Amino acid sequence: xxxxxxxxxxxxxxxxxxxxxxxxxxxxxxxxxxxxxxxxxxxxxxxxxxxxxxxxxxxxxxxxxxxxxxxxxxxxxxxxxxxxxxxxxxxxxxxxxxxxxxxxxxxxxxxxxxxxxxxxxxxxxxxxxxxxxxxxxxxxxxxxxxxxxxxxxxxxxxxxxxxxxxxxxxxxxxxxxxxxxxxxxxxxxxxxxxxxxxxxxxxxxxxxxxxxxxxxxxxxxxxxxxxxxxxxxxxxxxxxxxxxxxxxxxxxxxxxxxxxxxxxxxxxxxxxxxxxxxxxxxxxxxxxxxxxxxxxxxxxxxxxxxxxxxxxxxxxxxxxxxxxxxxxxxxxxxxxxxxxxxxxxxx
Numbered sequence: 001x002x003x004x005x006x007x008x009x010x011x012x013x014x015x016x017x018x019x020x021x022x023x024x025x026x027x028x029x030x031x032x033x034x035x036x037x038x039x040x041x042x043x044x045x046x047x048x049x050x051x052x053x054x055x056x057x058x059x060x061x062x063x064x065x066x067x068x069x070x071x072x073x074x075x076x077x078x079x080x081x082x083x084x085x086x087x088x089x090x091x092x093x094x095x096x097x098x099x100x101x102x103x104x105x106x107x108x109x110x111x112x113x114x115x116x117x118x119x120x121x122x123x124x125x126x127x128x129x130x131x132x133x134x135x136x137x138x139x140x141x142x143x144x145x146x147x148x149x150x151x152x153x154x155x156x157x158x159x160x161x162x163x164x165x166x167x168x169x170x171x172x173x174x175x176x177x178x179x180x181x182x183x184x185x186x187x188x189x190x191x192x193x194x195x196x197x198x199x200x201x202x203x204x205x206x207x208x209x210x211x212x213x214x215x216x217x218x219x220x221x222x223x224x225x226x227x228x229x230x231x232x233x234x235x236x237x238x239x240x241x242x243x244x245x246x247x248x249x250x251x252x253x254x255x256x257x258x259x260x261x262x263x264x265x266x267x268x269x270x271x272x273x274x275x276x277x278x279x280x281x282x283x284x285x286x287x288x289x290x291x292x293x294x295x296x297x298x299x300x301x302x303x304x305x306x307x308x309x310x311x312x313x314x315x316x317x318x319x320x321x322x323x324x325x326x327x328x329x330x331x332x333x334x335x336x337x338x339x340x341x342x343x344x345x346x347x
Contacts, residue, residue: 015049018304018345019290019297021328023337030342031297033273035288037305038213040221042187045284046308048346051213054194054206055289060270062089062149063236063278064185064215068177069152070232074159078108085239086246087148091269093249094123094143101246102147109151109158116141117168118150118200125249146200148246153202168201175203182207184225185215199271209287212276216285220266220278237280240266253299253323257306260319265311273298279311296339300326304347 015032022028034049044051066088069075075085084105092098106112120139122129132139141147153167153174162173169175183190186207194206207215218225222233240247241263248254248269257267267277273290275298286305290297303323306312317323328337341347 015291016345017342018048018347019294019300019339020342021296021337021339023328027343028337031290031292031294033288033290033297033301034209035286035301035305036210036213037284037286037309038210038217040214040217040224040283040285042214044210044213046305047210051210051287052208054208055212055274056196056198056204056206056272057212057276057287058198058204058270058272058274059091059146059149060268060274060276060287061182061212061215062091062268063219063240063266064181065149065178066152066236067181067229067232068174069156070235071181071228072156072159072177074152074155075235077159078105078155080105080155082239082242083246084148084151085236086243088152089236089240089268090148090247091124091145091254092148092246093125093128093252094139094145095125095128095249098148098246098249099123099142102142102151105148105151106154109155111154111158111164113141113147115154115164116144116147116150117166118144118146120144125251127250144200149202150200168203170195170203179203179205182215185218186211187214209289212287213285216276216278216287217283218285220280220285221283237263237266237278253302256320257303257312257323260316261306261311265306267302267306269295269298275299275302277302277306279309282309282311284309296326300324300339300341301347304341304345308347 015034018033019031020027036051037046038044083101120141122139123143156174157164196204198204222230244255244258272293275288277286326339330336
């Protein structure tokens with residue numbers, strides 16, 4: 001593993017207490033997490049907890065999974081723009097623009113939602129879900145938050161002449177290409193790493209948190225990668241910065257931070273309290289995992305890390321007034337507490 005430069009939070013192997021939830025005069029809940037910030041040379045510049053413990057990166061590593069779409073030439077062949085490339089990195093809310101973009105993209109391939117192997121669910125964006133149900137419609141694979149990622153896999157398979165059926169399987173050539181990218185960026189042989197199945201059906205690989213931070217640092221600063229891979233990373237980064245809405249959607253933390261920082265922070269959420277980020281201007285990568293899987297804590301911790309690294313300055317925070325201290329409101333809209341950095345947290 002890389003050399004540790006900042007050990008102020010790593011005095012014990014237990015994950016540090018990083019976020020607390022208050023209600024009135026009491027702290028009602030507390031969240032522990034591990035995190036690492038790494039540069040592309042493998043030096044850990046900030047850490048907390050056991051970052052050598054493997055985790056599943058879940059949807060937080062979608063920008064890495066999109067690299068073969070660009071690197072193979074598939075994106076160019078199918079004339080994909082920033083909206084589609086950002087959607088390939090997305091856990092989108094299933095809003096009309098998301099659904100329309102992915103549907104049109106599949107049509108360009110001569111495919112349809114029936115070719116997506118991600119399953120269907122209601123839009124994550126509640127107003128869109130309510131509108132769909134009011135209209136008498138039913139959710140389809142296009143509404144799945146991973147439909148853009150899966151469309152990217154299908155685009156790559158078609159371009160390279162691979163089967164489109166079964167593209168979610170670990171043994172499929174597209175998934176093996178993605179595995180190769182992960183091994184290169186993480187600096188690990190992952191052939192014997194723990195494996196599982198993600199919510200959308202694709203393989204998930206157990207990777208130490210510090211190596212995920214290294215992978216995101218190499219995404220932020222890919223100077224030592226082959227030329228085609230550097231170009232692929234640059235195009236994905238530009239698409240996420242240009243189309244932050246497509247990466248998540250209305251009211252979503254990922255979208256708000258990328259828009260407010262104008263792409264200086266390219267961040268991506270994942271299930272079970274995972275978050276990753278690439279900071280191109282600093283050449284740094286971030287990976288974090290909240291032990292209890294709470295996304296509310298992951299967002300506050302990511303904001304605190306970005307603030308510590310001065311990516312979120314006072315001017316940017318003015319656009320994100322609730323990033324560091326999230327108000328907790330009851331059903332009537334009354335302020336009853338806060339989700340914030342835990343007292344005594346070293347960040």
